[in-house]
Amino acid sequence: MTGIILLTLLAAATGALLGYAASWFEADADSLVNRIDAILPQTQCAQCGYPGCRPYAEAIANSQAGIDQCPPGGADGVAALANLLGRDVIPLNPHYGEEKPVALAFIREPECIGCTLCIKACPVDAIVGAAKLMHTVIADHCTGCELCLPPCPVDCIDLIVPQNTISHYHGQIS
Amino acid sequence: MHGGLKLQHRPASDIETLPTPPTLRIPIQQHQGPAAPVIVTVGESVVCGQPLSMSTDLRQVPVHASLGGTVTDISRTDITITTNDSCATWQPWQASPLPNPHTQQSYINHFHQRGLVGLGGACFPVAAKIDAHKNTTPTLVINAAECDPDICCDEALLQQCGAAVFDGVAIAMQATAASRCVVFIEQGKKTDTAAMQKLVSDAGLHNTDVVAVPAIYPSGAETQMLSHVSGQRVARNSYNTSPPMISFNIGTCYAMSQSIAAGQPLVARITTVIDHNSRARNFSIPIGTPLSHLAASLGLPDTTALEIFSGGRMMRREITLNSVVTKSHNCIEFTVAQPPVSVRECIRCGLCADACPEKLQPQQLYINAKAHNESALVALNLNSCIECRCCDHVCPSKLPLTALYQQAKTDLAVKHRSKLDADIAKQRFDKRALRLQRLEAQKADRLAAKKDTLSNKKSTSTLNKKQLIEQALQRAQAKKQHIAAPASPTNREADQ
Known part of the structure; x- marks a missing residue:
């Protein structure tokens, strides 16, 4: 009899402790979103189906989206997310796009009519210009998200893969 | 120093002069830092030592015409000059001498305008280095140890121009306001401690010590040398010692003395050249000399079968025959291509x-x-x-x-860079989102305000209408009474 009472008490105490711990040490949803967001490439390209990297991070944290929807992050990005979330590494879902080298937008300036549509589309304010005046892309700030391409009425925006700018010796491994 | 290797050093040979190269290709950026803006145009004729680029930013080191000639091409990276004077008879461009009295700032400007960078191989801007130590009294460390066992250009310079080098050391002491100077050499060279001490006393240097260490590679590397001199652990890229230390290679000291004595910009450097027979010779080479010209003057056979390296046998990096001699090249090596060695897996020998x-x-x-x-x-x-x-x-x-x-x-550097880029993109995206939100809120406010004024106007006007109607009614009633009133005789009489 004493044993049963002791065990019941022990179970009740442990249950109370665990219940308290669960509410006290509850995983901070915000910090998880921040950590996922830190892995995402911040191109803000919306290829994942969400309007930016942070909304996608929130969706992953809420288990509404998979970790295979970010083509700019590529296989490395999926691997990093899988590592963070303790999931299996899976290939990129081709439905959302292919992994490819970052290409920056470049406006063929003589052809630009100054409609400002690309300026409104750019998620990182990397295009400068005014109505009926030529626009140009600030290459340092362009993330290569391609969001400026569809709105351009005269198709004067090219995507150019930049040359490697790191002037450091690349070791040759034979 | 921990570890290292005991390697056979090459003896130094005399400094020779090359035949004049027909063309020079001078890279605009030869140092650590951004390039200075180009100030010459295609077709312009330039004299030896004339600046080709100039800037007031100490990190943007100017480059100069190493020989007189005509600028024939300016690309994004290089300036090409077709030369018309010979190495033997060059007339340095007459620049303004160092103004009197010599202040630290005047030294900094003087060295910057003459394109001085560290000639040990890393090409750090001299003016920026002195400027970073401006408010301190550092210990000046002079590196007279070769960084590689194959290189003997510093030793050759000491043997042939020792006095000028130590004039440069004296200038460096003044320019850096150093309280103490340490000359760092390796044992077993022809210029030994006694010879060094003689040079020091000939130059009239005070508070100067000569430190000789065993010739174990890489004791001449900057971190190893500074660790040895200071007795403290010096980390790469953050030379935080107490007292602060500032180090110059003796080639840099020579360039300093030339820039003060003759006003000469950095237009040539002494380079050890090793040919395919592993014979080392030292040349004073104008900056921008094509390696093809160097190979031709050495009388090398078929250059296509050769591998070309900059740096000695240890620190070497492969370069191509299309390269030119820059301020960073302390050694250029032409070797017969070696068959690839068979590589095995690590056996964890330690x-x-x-x-x-x-x-x-x-x-x-x-x-x-x-x-x-x-x-x-x-x-x-x-x-x-x-x-x-x-x-x-x-x-x-x-x-x-x-x-x-x-x-x-x-x-790692590429990853770090893309992380920084991503952070900036995130900031810009967040700021844009905030701005759009603010604009939206302002628009909503504006609309609400407009709606408000409209409805106010409406309500006031309806109020007015009611009042008007009421007033009209009152007036009408008053009129009625007024009309009715004349019927009373009292009033009429009173009127009359």
Whole structure:
């Protein structure tokens, strides 16, 4: 009899402790979103189906989206997310796009009519210009998200893969 | 110094002059830092020592015409000059001399305008280095130890122009406001401690010591030298010692003395050239001389069968025949291409850890570099690696460890850079989102305000209407009464 009472008490105490711990040490949803967001490439390209990297991070944290929807992050990005979330590494879902080298937008300036549509589309304010005046892309700030391409009425925006700018010796491994 | 290798040094030979190169291709950026804007145009004729680019920013070091001639091409990276005067008879461009009295700022400006950079190989801007130590009284360390056993240009310079070098040391002491000077040499050279001390006393230098260390490679590397001189552990890229130390190679000191004595900009450097027979010669080479011209003047046979390296046998990097001699080249080596060595797997012998002068764990670095394990590479201090190749040299499996580390360092730098870019993109995206939100809120406010005024107007006007109607009614009633009133005779009489 004493044993049963002791065990019941022990179970009740442990249950109370665990219940308290669960509410006290509850995983901070915000910090998880921040950590996922830190892995995402911040191109803000919306290829994942969400309007930016942070909304996608929130969706992953809420288990509404998979970790295979970010083509700019590529296989490395999926691997990093899988590592963070303790999931299996899976290939990129081709439905959302292919992994490819970052290409920056470049406006063929003589052809630009100054409609400002690309300026409104750019998620990182990397295009400068005014109505009926030529626009140009600030290459340092362009993330290569391609969001400026569809709105351009005269198709004067090219995507150019930049040359490697790191002037450091690349070791040759034979 | 921990580890290192005892290697046979080359004896120094006399400094020779090259035949005049028909063309020069001068890179606009030869130093650590951004390039200065170009100030000449195509077709312009330039004299020897005339600045081709200029800037007031100390990190943007100007470059100068190494020989007189005509500018025939300016590309994004180089300025090409067709020369018309010979090396033997050049007339340095007459620049303004150092103004009197000599202040530290005047030295800084003078060295900057004359394009002085560290000639030990790293090409750090001299003016920026002095400027960074402006409010201190540093210890000046003069590096007279070769950084590689194959290189003998510094030794040759000491033997032939020792007095001018030590004039430069005196100038460096004044320019840096140094309280003390240490001349760092390796034992077993022709210019030994006694010869050095004679040069020091001839130049009238005070508070100057000569420190000789055993010639163990890479004791001439900057971190190793500063650690030895200060007795403190000096980390690569953050030379924080107390008192602060500022170091110059003797080639840089020579360039300083030339820039003060003759006003001469940095238009030539002394370079050890090793030919295919492994014979080393020292040349004073105008900056921008094409390597093809160098190979032709050495009388090299078929250059296509040769491999070309900059730096000696240890610190070397492969370059092509299309390259030119820049301020950073202390050694250029033409060698017959070697058959590739067969590489075996790491046997974990630990010889590399014994040889590493930075006390790193090359074996762990190797494993983690192969596995692309970046956090482990950072924790193992990969960026402290000075790429001296001691580990390659002792490895019984002939692993190309340093090449692997260089690749891993580059990858880390690229990753770091893209992380910074992503942070900036995130900030810009967030700021844009805030702005759009604010504009939306302002628009909503504006609309609400407009709606408000409209409805107010409406309500006031309806009020007015009611009032008007009421007033009209009142007036009508009053009129009625007024009309009714004349019927009373009292009023009429009163009126009359």
